[in-house]
Amino acid sequence: MKRIRYFFEAVLLYILFIFFKILPPATASNIGGWIGRTIGPKLAASRKARRHIKRALPDTSTQEQDNIIKGMWDNLGRVIAEYPHLEHISRTRTEIIDLGQLDQYIQDKATPILFIGGHLANWEVNGAATLTQLKHPIDLTFRAPNNPRVAKILDKARTLNGRLKAYPKSRDSGRLIMKTLKDAGSLGILIDQKYNEGIEVNFFDMPAMTNPIFVQLCQRYKCPLIPVRNERLDGCSFRLTSYPPLETFNEDQTPRAVEDVIKDAHQLLETWIKERPEQWMWLHHRWKD
Template structure:
């Protein structure tokens, strides 16, 4: 199996990564052999049992303390436990996502007309979302709106683990490209030719731009806004919520209002500030469904 990162050590390449990949594949096929509700419930139990004991939980707690200074330590601890529950469920559900039928009792779809409006407008378009609910459910967006799409994702450093997600995303209608210069070139050409893209835009980008998020500047990828202004692409927010167990709601929101001025840098900052505000609103409504483990802020 090819390795995209030439800087990894021999220990990682020949021992650590394959061992991690072996365990990841074992869990994948175990969860795949179970009904989705059972896999989700087992994932939740594992998440609640192991997650709070991991050192990365300290980062989640620190992020939560600064995002919600009004909440008590007990309230934050409940959110952390529920976050690990959601993450565990999401992992258990991964092998089953491509089998979910939109519009069934498993996946409620709201505001579909907002997504379909991009289909026949004769322009390229962009859908964006965050690591919230089970974000892998957003791989169904292209099938739901009936469009060929390109999705940009951050590939795991471990190529053995990456192969699992590629298998799980077999229901995606279109092409998935990893973040990086090659992926950016592909996406640019795709949008230039009238294509539609889907992006997760809530992660830190070290060489991005500083944009407010929960009252603090967070380094944010500007590509969504840059493509919007360059190719006149509508921006449609898409949110996935976990309702109960392995049941979800996907909401297509109305297109964002974009106002262009003579100051391109200001316009990019304005758009991404609005994008972050939309995602912050989702997270405040259901804080346990966001991935607080991200190193989203500089401190």
């Protein structure tokens, strides 16, 4: 039964991709947003999102929670519809703001770079814009869907038909990730998902199991740890903002405590989410129930 279900899920996604691809990017995004905000709030998953919003943003009213949930589904619907247009959107509808000498780091071909971000706005634009606008190749990590057929369709889109490398999060991908940094390449990691084997660090003042690998890699390969924020501005227009690198070493060049670096990263994420809560994925099992 699972194989049959996976097959039909992949067929449905493929048909949607064809439909959205023949439309102009803005039209596709608008239709995807309409589908998302019309259907999403009625799904059982919205109850989980509301629980998370109540815990992370306890001062929000019921109406504000409703608006965040509706906006979240609108954003997710747009993300799906924008997959077939990622190259165009990342190249022509994305503004990049550099607050931390990103250009200098990119020009230094001898030093690897590790970018971190979260599931904000259309997070798939992050890597695509790095390639299409900055002409800087970047390897990506992602959590693969359970359906391998769906994973293959999404992977083709996020890598711009293979022009980027993307590694599913697993023990086996660790070797490839380390090779990227060892060879002075760039790597992008989204750090806002639960990781059962990680360490417990507060996120919105609640314990959250977090993968420390992004800090450990930076300290091992002595590469800058650059936070990148993605904001949806209007329809399918975006703004990427790169921030100054987080401090991963003390003044005496000894490694900072991993937990302290993660706290700094979480603080940035919290700020971004609070400013645009409807653009974050509240469906994640980020905290213990």
